[in-house]
Amino acid sequence: MKMSFRWFGPNDPITLADIRQVPKTRQIVGMLTDIPVGDVWPLTEIKQLRDQINAYGFELKVIESVNIHDAIKTGAPTRDRYIENYIQTIRNLAKVGVTVICYNFMPIFDWIRTDLNYPLTDGSQSMRFDLSKLPRDPQVLFNRIKASDNNLMLPGWEPERLAQLKQLFKSYENVSESDLVANLKYFLKAIIPVCEEVGIQMAIHPDDPPMSLFGLPRIYKNLSDMKRIAALVDSPYNGFTICTGSLGENTANDVPAIIREFVPTGRVPFVHLRNIKHIAPNVFQESAHESSEGSLDMYAIMQALHDSDFNGYARSDHGRNIWGENGRPGYGLYDRAMGISYLNGLWEAIQKKANN
Ligand SMILES: [Mn+2]
Numbered sequence: 203m204k205m206s207f208r209w210f211g212p213n214d215p216i217t218l219a220d221i222r223q224v225p226k227t228r229q230i231v232g233m234l235t236d237i238p239v240g241d242v243w244p245l246t247e248i249k250q251l252r253d254q255i256n257a258y259g260f261e262l263k264v265i266e267s268v269n270i271h272d273a274i275k276t277g278a279p280t281r282d283r284y285i286e287n288y289i290q291t292i293r294n295l296a297k298v299g300v301t302v303i304c305y306n307f308m309p310i311f312d313w314i315r316t317d318l319n320y321p322l323t324d325g326s327q328s329m330r331f332d333l334s335k336l337p338r339d340p341q342v343l344f345n346r347i348k349a350s351d352n353n354l355m356l357p358g359w360e361p362e363r364l365a366q367l368k369q370l371f372k373s374y375e376n377v378s379e380s381d382l383v384a385n386l387k388y389f390l391k392a393i394i395p396v397c398e399e400v401g402i403q404m405a406i407h408p409d410d411p412p413m414s415l416f417g418l419p420r421i422y423k424n425l426s427d428m429k430r431i432a433a434l435v436d437s438p439y440n441g442f443t444i445c446t447g448s449l450g451e452n453t454a455n456d457v458p459a460i461i462r463e464f465v466p467t468g469r470v471p472f473v474h475l476r477n478i479k480h481i482a483p484n485v486f487q488e489s490a491h492e493s494s495e496g497s498l499d500m501y502a503i504m505q506a507l508h509d510s511d512f513n514g515y516a517r518s519d520h521g522r523n524i525w526g527e528n529g530r531p532g533y534g535l536y537d538r539a540m541g542i543s544y545l546n547g548l549w550e551a552i553q554k555k556a557n558n
Pocket residue numbers: 407445447448474519
């Protein structure tokens with residue numbers, strides 16, 4: 203397991219010098235934040251990013267995310283142009299040594315929470331989802347999210363794109379779940395041969411939360427969805443990100459079992475490790491990583507990864523805002539760093555026990 207840390211580039215209040223002090227973490231999960239969704243990522247900018255990251259002794263092997271234009275997801279006539287752009291971005295990323303691209307195929311919103319700075323009883327703040335608090339009008343949710351982003355760009359909530367929210371929703375009006383699957387297949391059929399050629403594994407991220415909201419279709423919610431996606435293009439380059447939090451948000455999902463079934467297939471190059479606490483049906487909040495703090499058994503999850511010989515990239519996922527840090531919701535420094543130490547501790551113990 204190669205532990206990594208997600209970094210949002212030079213505008214991230216967390217610096218590479220900060221991250222360098224997190225033990226046993228030598229990978230940066232990077233992205234370019236200033237490229238409009240659908241445009242080609244220029245090679246010069248990618249090289250610049252890699253050089254910045256290398257200068258601090260980190261590797262850049264994983265990109266999260268290269269987001270997918272809605273024309274591809276809706277199957278609009280313009281999609282081929284955006285797929286061509288995506289292929290060029292894949293080629294450019296391969297040139298600097300990237301081997302994994304995390305992406306998602308969620309309509310309009312990358313992820314949804316109803317509260318980004320929910321006060322926990324210990325004085326920290328975390329993200330929370332409560333279905334009963336979801337406004338009927340997505341614009342109201344967007345305004346609420348914008349108002350609580352601590353003035354930091356939130357991935358997947360780009361104001362330029364979401365300014366056209368009504369129009370975006372209209373473009374999905376006739377897109378059913380099976381249409382969305384067919385559109386994913388069309389996209390994968392076009393890009394996976396290039397991925398095979400240049401050695402980049404695609405890793406789709408689960409829907410977050412794994413349920414339909416605002417009437418939008420969702421296609422990566424559970425194990426059977428994974429089997430369906432895997433069969434669309436039968437190639438190890440058509441891979442998955444297993445996000446323990448996103449999948450764990452549905453209590454019916456057995457996350458260690460999903461790991462045990464899918465990691466041995468070689469289709470999982472990237473894992474997001476976080477805990478969530480179920481409060482009531484359709485109400486959860488993001489907790490500290492420790493098993494005792496949430497509803498997921500992180501020890502069982504790490505054991506499942508170990509037993510499946512997981513050798514890919516992992517990162518601690520969303521943390522709380524603690525110790526007065528006013529960071530990007532989910533992406534502060536302190537709690538993610540503590541999460542890494544905990545996860546590395548579990549991993550070391552599991553490894554030593556197995557080798558005895
Ligand atoms: Mn995730």
